[in-house]
Amino acid sequence: MNKFDCIYLDYNATAPILPAVADCMAEAMKRHPSNASSMHRYGQQAKKLMTHSRQILASHIDCPPEYIIFTSGGTEANNMALKGYDWDHVILSSIEHDSIFKSHLNPTLIPVDSQGLVNMEELKKELEKIQGKILVSIIYANNETGVIQSIQKIADIVHHYGGLLHIDAAQALGKIPFSFKETRADMATLCFHKIGGPIGVGALVVKESVPLSALLNGGGQERNRRSGTENIPAILGIEETLKSICFDEMNKRQKWHLEMETAMEKLLKAHGDTPYIFSKQANRLPNITTIALSGLENVTQVINLDLAGFAVSMGSACSSGRVKKISRPLQGICQNDVLAQSSIRISTGWDTKETDLRDFFNAWKKLYLLSKKKVKDDTAA
Amino acid sequence: MTQLHKKLIYLDYQSTTPCDPRVVEAMMPCFADIYGNPHSRNHGFGWDAEEAVEKGRQQVADIIGASSKEIIFTSGATEANNLALKGTLDFYGDKKNHIITCTTEHKCVLDTCRILEQKGFKITYLPVQKNGLVDLNKLEEAMTDKTLLVSIMAVHNEIGVIQPLKEIGALCRKKGVFFHTDAAQAVGKIPLDVNEMNIDLMSISGHKLYGPKGIGALYVRRKPRVRVLAQINGGGQERGMRSGTLSPALCAGFGKACEIAQNEMAEENKKLMDLRIRFYDKIMKSLPQVYLNGDLDQRIAGNLNLSFAHVEGEGLMMGIKDLAVSSGSACTSASLEPSYVLKALGVGEDLAHTSLRIGIGRFTTKEEIDYAADNIIKAVNKLREMSPLWEMAQAGIDINSIEWAGH
């Protein structure tokens, strides 16, 4: 519990910062001024610390340290992958994050199946049609349903047709084992604040064979690929964040989610409704449940649950206040506007307790039963 | 910090500033009890995060006399400069395709201009006068009916000179040209008012004014409106001009830093000026042939840039290893080229190699200044004893008359 008297279940938007990470960053900010480009000892110390953090991150995700370009976040990294080269063709899945989707004027979209998995045959068909410098960008683990793509298979297809593959791994890092090498991707976007790391820093992992140029020009930091004074406290915060990653904890949370989902399904069926849990049959992130309550708009659900003391979300957070009508990824998966519009996302993380999801289920149940009653009353009247 | 200061005296405040402890304090609540993505507007956590962000935005706006709606948060001044130049050209470029900047601008403006040139836009690089200041007549002459924007930095990062912002702003307004200023080194150091100075776009950096790294802002005027096309797309945050999740902690810290600077600027500048005069007098009294780069009067209190004739800058830095100073801009000092800025002032290459930038700031003490001056004097004397050029100069040989081989 926290000062809001509210349980936070919106980790896929952002996670509360881990106390150890906050301490480490505050310590770094208090320590001494550090610009890694300075020649004096303070500058050299800063550079050393940054090099160390870069190496830790590199070994964590299994890539050479030179591949890592620190950015201001996942959005910038995604923009860089798409805009850093004059690609002849850009191919995306239909469930990409806005920072991918809006970074290119006319991408080709590949549909996904009912579980949210990229349609490989369609991908092949598209790739067969085109020539030149091709970039395919696929969200490794989707932020809204958690669906995890068979990324190696996609990589092999893309490479077979001479294209390059970028993956948006912002939601994957720390939640599922992630090896850049094993994905066989050419670029990957990383983000740390979804697992308790700092906001305001991210990374793009780029193989040296990718002809990417800088998005931000200037002092030539990050080996000329991303200018701007390096955010040392945040980079040290990344190192601290990685220490906290624990898949046993993830497995535990996955169990809680599955238990809750079973209870939800049981309840719906008992009242004659068909449960719809997004990407239920697919390989999914362990910390997420996205479920529809047909007939009840997501805004209504979220506001009611907020009043009941639970912070959940309706689709992607990055719509900056504008209440978006329909989530593109959810629509892309279920192909049903009403369903997409009546779905909420419950996502958990390091500070979630088992009782939190049980308590949430009770609140959700109350809301559902209330809506059922209202429907009944309305029909009766 | 104080512990390390005993070992190494920090005199590099133009490279980066230490975070003010009060700033860190202001950030801590955001770490401890505010969580939530400020863009998640449908639950209480998001609201509270947004409150922290908006308070910070107001504080940033206040220090430059702007409205908070005119502040776009970015990852720093580099991004703000990139956004100002590329963003306006992307919007207006098919009608007006010309930008005027000057040869001494920060690398991130010059490098961005170079990229824009490759895309076919026209860039004029104005020379500066010997004192580092822009010649207003030359600026006016350079303007055409195709000129979209003038980009001149408010305070220079290497030589600390303050450009005549009000005059440049008035000229731009008269000619219907946007005025962008990179004010990374100016905000919190000199009073700024975007309306009084007719500034249309202004880049600000958090970590140059005792705030956190990883955050900055671009001021974008609303009346008359200046349009900027986003360079980073996505969730459409920052009124569509800059996507990406904002860190409430960074916004709060940045805001606090602005608030402190605004409240304490006058007093702080007095203190810095005393320290600077003390340092400068000591050096000039003890060492011959030391030259100041950039105007002495039109200059922020916390900067000196000195050339010590016949002593190479990097060698000198090694001799004063208790002092964290810079020999040229931090962003370029890894290369062996002498500063392009000093070259642009007409400082000879031999003298450009002998320069040090001394940045004095909030936490500098009188003792540190005295220690630093004594050390520099000692090191310069020692190295001059070792310098063949100094020996020749003492013997009355004109170094320029020698035919140097170079290498």
Next chain:
Amino acid sequence: MAYSNKVIDHYENPRNVGAFDDKEKNVGTGLVGAPACGDVMRLQIKVSEDGRIEDAKFKTFGCGSAIASSSLTTEMLKGMTLDEAQQIKNTSIVEELALPPVKIHCSVLAEDAIKAAIKDYKGKNG
């Protein structure tokens, strides 16, 4: 810039700083580099009658590595014959001082200075 201990030692305690009268017949002077490039090295050798370098002195305008390279060179030269001195390669200076790649030009300058000093001496005594 991270300097090796040897560079720091030579920089802080430079050996053989100074000058010989370059009008003396047994003195050879090499002046290399340029102020505009940030390095000027003046290396002088005093040659005994049997053709050995009996003393060497330097003055250098430049970074720590340039100063250390010249200081080390004067130590190496003492006692050498001119032929031996002529054989000195910059790589041995690089190794001895553990110079990083960006500072290799300092050692090249030192080698140039040796050659120039020998040439000057031979010119006077040729």
